[in-house]
Amino acid sequence: MSDRPDPLKVLAVCGLGMGTSLILRMTTETVLARLGVPATVENTDLSAARSTQADVIVGQGMHVDELTGAAPVVVTVDDFIDEGALEARLRPALEEAGWL
C-alpha cells in the first residue's frame, strides 16, 4: 500500500490508440476511482506503449501478450466497457503488487 506510486500511471492500449483504448481509459478511470486509487490513465497504441513508462497496462489479450514485462502489472480485458469485469481482474492484480 505504502509503496504504491502516487498517482498510479496506467496505460490503456489498443491497435491504433484512439478508439477502444479511449473507451477502456474511461472504464479504467471509473474502476480505479471506485477502488480509491489515485491514478492518471492514458490511452495509446501498441508501438508507443513499448516505450512508455507505466505501472499498469490494460488491454486485450492480442496486444497485452506482446507487452508482458513492459509494466509491473499487466491486465487483460475482454470487454472494454464492463466495469465489473475489469474490477474483478484489476483488484487482485493490484493486491498482488502490494498496491491495494
Next chain:
Amino acid sequence: MDLVQDVLTGIANNIFNQVPILIGIIALVGLLLQRKPVETVVGGTLRAVVGVVILTLGVDVFVGGLVAFQAIVSSAVGLEPPSAASTLNDFLAGTGSAVPMIIAVGFVIHLLLVGVFPAARYVYLTGHLMFWMSIVIGASLAEVFTDISRTTLIIAGAVIIACYWTLQPLWTAPLMRRVTGHDQFGLGHTTSSVALLAGYGSRALRLGDAEKHDSEKLKLPRQLSFFKDINVSTALIIAVIMLVAIAFADSAVVQEQMADSELLPWAWGLTQALRFAAGIAILLFGVRMFLAEIVPAFKGISDKVLPGTRPALDIPVVFPKAPTAVMIGFLSSTVVFLLLMGIFAAAGWFVLVPPMIMLFFGGGSGGVFGNAVAGWRGAVFGGLVNGVLLAFGQWIGWGLYGDTAPEIATLADPDWYAVGWLVLGAAQLLAPLGAAAAWVVAGAVLVLTVAVLLLLGRRARRVDTDRPTSDEPDAAGRPTSGAAGTSGAPTTTTGGRDV
C-alpha cells in the same frame, strides 16, 4: 458599421475557419460541460488544438511519402502516377474547415434522433471515425456543389452524418449479438459493410459451420503476430514494394522525385517508405490527442441526456471474441489486395497503395463476422471481401475526390466509399436544382432514416407484445457492471429484434 463588419469578418476568417481552433472550442465546451477543474479545461483545450496541428503535420509527411510511392511504383509498371488538384490539408484549410462544425452539429442531431426514436438504441462514440466520415461527407458535398455556402455544408453534412451514426449500429446489431452474445454495446465502425457482406455472404454461400469450423481451433504461427502493429506492417510492406519498384522505375522519374537528395536511389526509396509510415504514425498521434479531450465529453453528454442508451464502439471490441479470425481476415485481405495491386498494374488501370490500417481492421472485421457465421472459411471470405472493396474503392475513389481530398481514397474503410459515393451520386442527380440541391439530399436522407426508425419501432412493439418477457429497451439500458459479471457470460438481452 463597415468597421464592425470588417472586424466580424476578420474574426470569422481568422478564427472560425481554422480547424485547430474549432476543435479547441469543441473541446473547451465539452470540458466546461463536464465541470472539469480550470487546469484540466485549459490543458485539455490546448492539447486538442496542438493535436490538430500535429495531425496536419502528419498529413504533410504522409503525403510526401505517398507522392513518392505513387510516382515510383507507377513508373515501374509503366503508368502515369495518379494526380490530383488538391490535398487533404488544402481541403481542411478551405471548404473543409466546416468539418469540426459538421461533427458537433451532427452529434446533437444524432442524440436527438436517438432520444426521439426508441428503435435507435445506440450512441456512436468512435471518435476518429466521426472525424474522418465527416471529412468524407463534407468532401462529397463540396465536390459536387463547388460554391456551397458554409452554413449549408455544415447543416446538410451534419444531417447526413447523424443519420449514418444512427443507422449503422442498427444494421450490424443482429451480427453483433451473434458475435458477442449480448446487446450491451453496438458496433460503431466504418467497416460495417464488410461485416454485413462477410456475415450474410458466408451464410448465403454456405461456407461452413460456425461451431465445427471455428477459427479459434486453429493455431497460427507466432511469427505473424508482429504484423498487428500497424507501424511495423506499414513500414515493411511499403518499403518492400518501394525497393522492388525502384529497381524497375525509369531513372529519370526517380531522379526527379529525389530532387537534390544525395542518397543512392534505393536508400532514398527506403527513407520515403519510412516517411510514409512515420507520417501515418504522426497523424494518428494528433488525432488521438484531440479525441482524448472530446470523446469523454460526448460520452458524458449522452450518458446525462439519454440514460439507458448503449454505446456503439470501435471494431476491436469484437476482436477478443476471435483473435485468430482477426489474423486470418487480415492476412487474407492483405494477400487479396496485393494480388489486385499486381493485376491493376498489369492491366494498366491504377497504382494501388496498400492501406495497412484498413487491411488490418477491415480484414479483422470480415474475419470475426465471417467466422461467427461460417467458421474459418467465413473469416477468409470476410478478409477477401475487404481486400476487394479497398482495391476497387481506392481506384474509383481517387478520381472522385481529386478536387478536395484524394488521400481519403487511399486511407479509407469500405463505408467511406459506400456512403461517400451515395452522397456524391445523389448530389450529382439533384445538382440541376442548384443551391437547394444539398438541402434536398440531406432532407431525403433524414426522411428515409426516420421512416426506417419508425418501422423498426413498430416491429419491436409488435414482437414485444407477442413475447412479453423480452427486454424493454428503455428499462434495460446497459446493465450495471455488477450485474453483468465477468464478460462473455451469457446474458438474456437478446431482445425481440433478431433478424
